Amino acid sequence: MNLLEKSKLADFNRKLILEDGSVYPGYGFGSMADSITEIVFNTSLVGYTEIISDPSYTYQTVVMAYPLIGNYGITEEDFETEPPTIGGLVVRDYNDSPSNFRSRNTLSEIMERYHIPGIYGVDTRKLVRSIRDKGSRKVLITGIDTTLEEGLKKLKNYDLPHDAVEKVGRKILQKYYVQKAKYNVVAIDCGMKLNIVRSLNNKGCNVFMVPWNISVEEVERLKPDGIFLSNGRPYGCNAGY
Template sequence: MQAQARLLLEDGTLFTGKAFGAEGETTGEVVFNTGITGYQEVLSDPSYCGQIVTMTYPLIGNYGITRDDFESIRPFVHGFVVRRHEPTPSNWRAEYSVDDLLKEYGIVGISEIDTRMLTRRIRHHGTMKGILTTGSKPVEELLEMMGDTSIAELRNQVPMTSTQHVYNSPGTAERIVLVDYGAKTGILRELSKRNCDVVVVPHDVTADEIRRMNPDGIQLSNGPGDPKDVPHAVKMISELLGEYPIFGICLGHQLFALAAGADTEKLKFGHRGGNHPVKELESGRCFITSQNHGYTVNEESVKNTELEVTHINNNDKTIEGLKHKTFPAFSVQYHPEAAPGPYDNSYLFDRFIEMIREHKITHPQQPRQAVLAAAVKGAQ
């Protein structure tokens, strides 16, 4: 007989269902994702660190788990909530099941609950804390435990998901420093497709360390949590703004906005899914985008900066894209690398490469020999 699991929200709402994955107890921010497919990419997206993810599509696990679809080296979600869990996948690519994956990494799952009701509750009241447990503690004790923990305590999500070491993905074209705030593999994949020489660096890299790498451009990755929890990243970006072309994605977009003097704020329940409509203001064209974020750039705060809004969300009119009026820098809130979701927006990586090449023409560097000669002369 399948064991029982319970999901308790901070407002006292209790869901009782069937357990799958690991046994245990986990706390996190309860959010929902509206994707029909792509549950493996969701599970392995570092931006979900600290969150208990609810899938609104009712059947999860039917095509299993495959080596090729991971977006990071391991899952970072704190819990997984589904309507129906399929334990036996039917897919020639499948190597094992969702249940196996969750067990391997100690992630608690719950199925056979009303995910529609849960989603409507989050949409109405906003994201909230929750405890997912396979244990038998009384509700009163679980509520007390939740009261002793705070989502604000999860301030170390970026260090938890970022690489700890510099590493290189070689290429023969432009050198891109990819700052890893919890980067998805899809970003590296898109840059590598364009034959970029990518140097991946930790979240706490300094401006001087990046300068020593002599990059052609800087890619700011996605990542989990509140952008204001990464002040060192804001400092680094502000120091390099105008010096190198910069392209920010998701958390990288928010950090770019903060570095340029704008402000960010938390959304009521965020944007998570593969079907969010975004309007490009210059062309009037609507793109369907993949998104995963709980924060947004405050529209009013942009007015007193050198930033210009380039994209808006067609559902709630929040900012989805920015560019700097003076410097070669732009960003988007959504995921042009998709994974999961449509690939309609991968052209933004081409736009980044074009920006780098234009910057090289308009800002030619001194020959290396002249730089060395000047350094020697200055030392004498």
Template sequence: MTRIAKLALEDGTVYTGEGFGADGEINGEVVFNTSMTGYQEILTDPSYHGQIVTMTYPEIGNYGVNSIDIEHEKPSLSGFIVREESRIYSNYRAEGGLSAYLQQHGIVGVAGIDTRALVRRIREQGAMRGILSTSDLNDASLVEKAKNSLGLLGRDLVREVMPTQSRKWDNRLDDWTETEIARHGAPAGAGNAKVVCMDFGMKWNIPRHFTSRGNQVTVVPGDTSADEILKLEPDGVFLSNGPGDPEPLGYAQKTIAELIGKTPIFGICLGHQLLSLACGAKTFKLKFGHRGANQPVLDLQTGKVEITTQNHGFAVEEESLPDCLEITHRNLNDDTIAGVRHRESAAFGVQHHPEASSGPHDSHYLFDRFQSVIAK
């Protein structure tokens, strides 16, 4: 039996489609991702917490889901929008279908709407607050709810996804086999360094890369103090990705500022933004963000162009960049900053995701670069 679902945007636009996954009503910022594959990684990336994600590729779900291609223990996004949900999946690794997976985790989905029109509207108007519902189907009611819902600006979403306790990443949590390590790229060389990961909503593929290089990894909550981190005697500290606006995270900025110069630092996405803020820069909200597995980035040091995976709605403001930071990478779509490094201390960050799974893998060298600094 067909279930009607509606998506309402704060500008008054309403789309009607077919519900799949869980029933219910949720709100969030409506964004889009241009990846052709990797939908399970997108679903389980904590950076999408508070967002309703639209896939631009027309058919999603055709290779099913499995217990390996996950970036966290459960999906964190608010809702999921596709043009067509494939009810038939075919892949030797598949363990189930997309709709059942969403239903299992309480994620509301909608299929059958004109995603091209929706994406064009977001590109023109910017990311907007929205309501996705299979219960309330009254257009005026839904639009009013969208207008009154919370946005991302000024909210601390990290506290809603980060862990509450520290833990050793000794079993990689999900039995990442040697086959999977090889599939994601073999490490350049082994080490035995101690890496402390500050978890602001970290994708699991990041500590996988560190452990695959022979490092001892400890994951700590994102609000852990510098003193507590230094007591762990790290050879390097990693700053993870995570959801939302980086500016409200004063506790993280304070910790990072106190760590600079005392231990090597490597940040990805939100971690890159927090490193920049800790050094005195500012961030700003992008009109509709960068989300997809096909984003070109220029490495200013080598002159090479990398195809990268990205997922962020905020960026570092170039005009506010302090003298202690040097730009290392640029996004070639809009020339925004995609990477920085500290001129005096071993600290650097990138806006894109070198750990990307299912890909692309052009930026794996960044893990090797950090490894060369922390290696014993």
């Protein structure tokens, strides 16, 4: 029996509590741990594998605007970074029986492995409109028995971390070489997706991925033909924001 079938036999077991007092009940998948993060949304039709492994979503819970998520499972070689650091995932309909010859795990299994809480059965259309109109806010993913008063107190007393770049950025130099390279590029990692490395390699560039807090002198010693400053989470990345 998959998660969707189980949910039809039971009442809601999880919910979202936003700091404005709005509540969205649903069913849990992935990790069952409580979490407080910033809530945002994504309108992509496909690519949830890349979204949950995108380091720019560190400390954020992502609401998927597209309703059906999980239907092609997870293939870890498609990850943008490992381990995933997304704060949580909210979907309308979750498919726990994927159909994809490349899939090795369900989305729920991967999220449980990496301690990422998820909730489905939520009115994501209403929630996305709320985020669009009122902006991102703190959100608590918790059990259905948590009262609104308790949830709001936890949200009020919690400060969102501001060390996302330090957490997800690499700590040492990593080199990605190609045959017959035309250029050497230093990529400063502020939460950089591996697809950027692949794209630079495809253009004939050796890529030297370096920590976000590297010194100018260390960059100069690598003798780059170009410097790439990655996107990522803004907190803590003085060079990029």
